[in-house]
Amino acid sequence: xxxxxxxxxxxxxxxxxxxxxxxxxxxxxxxxxxxxxxxxxxxxxxxxxxxxxxxxxxxxxxxxxxxxxxxxxxxxxxxxxxxxxxxxxxxxxxxxxxxxxxxxxxxxxxxxxxxxxxxxxxxxxxxxxxxxxxxxxxxxxxxxxxxxxxxxxxxxxxxxxxxxxxxxxxxxxxxxxxxxxxxxxxxxxxxxxxxxxxxxxxxxxxxxxxxxxxxxxxxxxxxxxxxxxxxxxxxxxxxxxxxxxxxxxxxxxxxxxxxxxxxxxxxxxxxxxxxxxxxxxxxxxxxxxxxxxxxxxxxxxxxxxxxxxxxxxxxxxxxxxxxxxxxxxxxxxxxxxxxxxxxxxxxxxxxxxxxxxxx
Numbered sequence: 193x194x195x196x197x198x199x200x201x202x203x204x205x206x207x208x209x210x211x212x213x214x215x216x217x218x219x220x221x222x223x224x225x226x227x228x229x230x231x232x233x234x235x236x237x238x239x240x241x242x243x244x245x246x247x248x249x250x251x252x253x254x255x256x257x258x259x260x261x262x263x264x265x266x267x268x269x270x271x272x273x274x275x276x277x278x279x280x281x282x283x284x285x286x287x288x289x290x291x292x293x294x295x296x297x298x299x300x301x302x303x304x305x306x307x308x309x310x311x312x313x314x315x316x317x318x319x320x321x322x323x324x325x326x327x328x329x330x331x332x333x334x335x336x337x338x339x340x341x342x343x344x345x346x347x348x349x350x351x352x353x354x355x356x357x358x359x360x361x362x363x364x365x366x367x368x369x370x371x372x373x374x375x376x377x378x379x380x381x382x383x384x385x386x387x388x389x390x391x392x393x394x395x396x397x398x399x400x401x402x403x404x405x406x407x408x409x410x411x412x413x414x415x416x417x418x419x420x421x422x423x424x425x426x427x428x429x430x431x432x433x434x435x436x437x438x439x440x441x442x443x444x445x446x447x448x449x450x451x452x453x454x455x456x457x458x459x460x461x462x463x464x465x466x467x468x469x470x471x472x473x474x475x476x477x478x479x480x481x482x483x484x485x486x487x488x489x490x491x492x493x494x495x496x497x498x499x500x501x502x503x504x505x506x507x508x509x510x511x512x513x514x515x516x517x518x519x520x521x522x523x524x525x526x527x528x529x530x531x532x533x534x535x536x537x538x539x540x541x542x543x544x545x546x547x548x549x550x551x
Contacts, residue, residue, distance in 0.1 A: 227258040227395045228383050231361050236381065241404060245411035246372040251275075253364040255383040255398065269387045273304065273364050274327055274346035276334055276380030276401075278418060280371045280429065287368035289347040294361050301365070304347040314389030326390055327382060333418075334380040334401035340418040341429065342377070348386055375408045377418040413518075413547035421445045423457050423532055424523075430549040433471075433505045433516040439546070441465055441523045444496035447535065458530045459523055465490045465498045468531075469521035470543075471508040479508040484526050498523075504548075519546040 237252040253273060271291070277283050289304035309322045318326040327344035336342055384390065384397035391397075405419050416429065423445045427438050443460040459465055466484040473479075481488060487507075490498035504516055520543035522533040533541040 228385070228398050229256045229258075230254065230398060230400070231256045236400065236402070238406075242407045242409060243370065245370060245374055245408040247408070248367065248369050251366040253366065253381055253383070255362055255364070257360045257362065257385075268351040269385050270348040270351055271304070271362065271364075272307075272323075272346060272348045272382075272384040272386055273366075274323065274344045274382040274384075275366060276327075276331075276342055276344050276382075277368075278371075278375055278377050278416070279341045279343045280373060280375070280416075281368065282371065283343075283345040283368050287345060287347075287366065289367075290365050291349065292363040292365070294363055296360065302349065304349050304364070307346045307348055314387070315391060318390060323390075330390060331380070331382070331399060335378040335403060336418040337421050340377075342418065344380075344382070346382075370408045372411050373408065374411045374413065374415040375418070376405050376415055377407075378402045378404070379406050413549070414545050423447065424521075424534075424544045426546045431504075431546075432548055433510055433514075434503075436501060436503055437546075438499055438501040439467060439469075439490075439521060440497065440499045441490060441532065442497050449535070457532045459525060459532050460496075462525050462530070464492070464526055466524050466526065467500050467521055468524055469508075469519055471504060471510060471516050471519050473510065473514040474517045475514060477514055479510060481508060484524060484528060490523075516548045518548060520544070521546065 231254040235254040290301050312318050323346040324344040333340045333342045380401045382399045388396040425440045446454045466488045468482040471479045490500045522543045524531045
């Protein structure tokens, strides 16, 4: 049954089925266990899936708990909620969570608290890990690109909140501020109780990964896209001319052309790949390094992966008084007969852009 599945990809069509199943199952299977389901209907409520970069975000999560009917009132159980987000949003420093027990105390909003890094989920396998580390090990980054710089940020309620409140629907209110960046990602949500502590029992928790991207828009610079693989990548994410940077090309990543076909990039199978790049400074200067040469030849890490690591100030010959605002680049073969650039929505091609940031 879909409401029991881990890693379920919730779509509008599935939401109602999951909620209806929960109401039927709850009274037949959870007499002695502490189970969690999603409420019927829209159990994840967003003001919008697109917000201005740096703005506040409000999300309501609606779980439905079936609480144990045995064991006394001394379990100290807490409700646990975790959200998967880009690390650069710093939710650990700015998010708040609170909740309303709609069945017992409608209208009363109670706080939730960030779980300390010193506290691990109760199972032996998670000892020495934070809740965020344990969730990352078990569930990863959801439907985002593997290796994306995401994190699980986890809160819990006061002790004893879970006990003797049978078939309790809850509204959990999550509020946070995004960073001033254009970001595209797929959020994840995990609901559990502290007495379970990320076990393998599929009745005691629910996890949902959004299949629709959440986006922050309107900031200067490019888009940090965690949702889709691209043939190009850069690190670190935030860089100045004095940092060591790495630009990578992966010919194994396929792209979608204007006809909607999924195709290999133009340099797929190339023996050698070269970086053509131009650095633009804040004062309007431009410094080109665009010829295929020993300097621009990328290191071949595998049959399909290439990289070039360099110090921008030295690589482009930037004067000390100049600051780099961005680097525009593309990839070519030795003869410059083939190249890989960014395909724009209007069908034009343009260099990839690596924005420099002093944060």
